[in-house]
Amino acid sequence: MAPTEPIAYLDNAATTRVRPEAIAAMIPAMEASYANPSGAHALAREARRAVDDARDVLAEALGCGPGDIVFTAGGTEADNLAVFGVHQRHGGVIVCPATEHHAVLHAVEHCGGRVVGVDSMGVVDLDAFSDALDPSVTLVSVMLANNETGVIHDLDQIAAIVRDRAPGALFHTDAVQAFQWVDVAAAAASADMISLSAHKFGGPKGVGVLAVREGVTLAPQLIGGGQERDRRSGTHNTPGIVGMAAAAAATVRTRTRTVLEVGAMRDRLADGLCATIDGAIETAVGGRDDRPAGGDRGNVDRSNKVAGSCHICVDGVESEALLFLLEEERVYASAASSCASGAQDPSHVLAAMGVSRAMARGSLRLSLGYATTEAEIDHALAVVPEAFARLRAFA
């Protein structure tokens, strides 16, 4: 059996290793604070305090009030709650870009909403977006950072168009991929609702947040005991919530340094791969795109992407085969999103950006995280070009 311990774990956009701070916080939440936070006795109040302490941490991190925080079972539930919750309460038309995560995109399509195209850099086409808005629109959902390409949206710019063209519409952002890298409290200050998922920033799986600013009303999608101010029923996942808060606090505390350090590693990785892989095109980067031999990539501008994202496409190579070879070298990465069977599906994000199917078939997403080390980058640089070369030889 192949060894499974990675030498280079470069799939942090899929999920991150749980931070030690989160694990340390979760164990007492299971061993001691095990009571139901909605209960009346002292032990319940202790659990309630742990949940509310976590609520304060998330509110601070997202720039909203503690009462705005709705704990969910993850990013998908948060996105679904925003889209379906608004649609059921307010009706009307929902608008989103074609590059949204499926948790938003499929929900919007399910509600018969409008999907707007993006440009070749993965940014929503502002003219088409403006045209898609009118007073019938009740919700606009635009992700802060894209899960495949790492491209960041300027939400203030988008919010201004929403206020102008559809003043009654609510504005939601899926910040699931952004939180590790971006000060979401500042970047999403203009949003009425913000989705987060703990496991993308060192928290556990199965827990997330929808921040719902005061005054925003939506129909609950889970009905029962009336927890979370009737916005999301269900007994609180105390260990998950506590672990998420610990991870969020650690993320915010170290974010500036992490962005600098990981950003430099990402640049080294991307520059190195583009210099050594024949025909490699780095996705959605600005600046000069001609790559002279020798790897001089000084003019490449990646300021439009999160620091952990390295995404390249190579014509004539198949991602699936590439990932297989990389796994043998214990480099764990991904291409696009995975479907239910575990097969790689063609990327709807790259298609929306106008990347040809042939190029998109050869996409590779290497996503770095807070725990990524220089040694992992060294290993990736040593084996990834070789894997491409091998597949090229058999193409």
Add this chain to the structure above:
Amino acid sequence: MSRVLVAMSGGVDSSVAAALLQREGHEVVGVTMKLWGGASDTGCCSVSDVDDARRVADALGMDHHVFNFGDDFERWVVGPYVADHQAGRTPNPCIECNRHLKFDRLVRRAEALGFDAVATGHHARIVDDGSGTRFVGRGADRAKDQSYVLHMLDQDQLARLLFPIGAMTKPDVRALAAEAGIRTAAKPDSQDVCFITSTSGRGAFLSDRVELTPGRVVDTAGTEIGRVDAVQLVTIGQRRGIDIGGHPDRRYVVDVDVGAARVTIGPKADLSCESTALVDLAWTAGRVDGDVLAQTSAHGEVAAGAVRGGDLRWSAPHRRVAPGQSVVLYRDDAALGEIVVGGATAA
């Protein structure tokens, strides 16, 4: 020991194939091809079939991967399947899937990934004539024999293929699976075309993609005696499903002309032919002169004939083979058993 990629459909045959290779000491990796994203109830790539394959691989302690060949499946199997019906031919999509997906796309990828061989759970054998030339031979379980759908394999492919259960009967395969604790031991055999659901059928599938045209049913004298809803769904030799009112003798479809929207029916005698024109004739190991045995459907009877030029001359009058169907040529070599020597498509 060699490194073998085993194609696992999630069924018992390929599960046992994987287990046998592992017992022989090979380094085995399982793969399931994801071919079809639409509705499927008997296919080899539904999520539950992939789950079965993955869990069998887990239990055997081997790695398992999923390869998405959906684009290729559409291009080489589904698209031509639809086009053939539009042209009045009767395609065999399983053969095209073997030709283009399993034994081309998958075998080439396995080579690129450094595998020495690809194995499948087909009931067939690879036999060597002693001089290094390989042939596909009948599976030991004649009722389950799949050599018919493997007729396209050439020497290069046969050199890197393994059919580990070809020498076993189906009951033996199931017994081995049960004894080894393989969870698919009692899973029913897959049937029919994987991308067509048993609930809505071929007509519904085709009508989603092309316009099906109603047609006239005429007798061999050209007199109209009935109608059909979709001339594209009619096959030569068909008897059921054609409404021609009461007729004293059994009548069969003897001709289908999609362009003219006309189905001709006649007595059984009109279905007989002396020869069948062959196109895309391919030999397993070079042209075979003289007599052959020919099989014209997956589990059909074998009849004697001889290849002359581009035709197969039947030794005795033979029921006509629908255009698009495969004609697989065998020889009963005493030493090698009954082996495939070539295959072609009926013109």
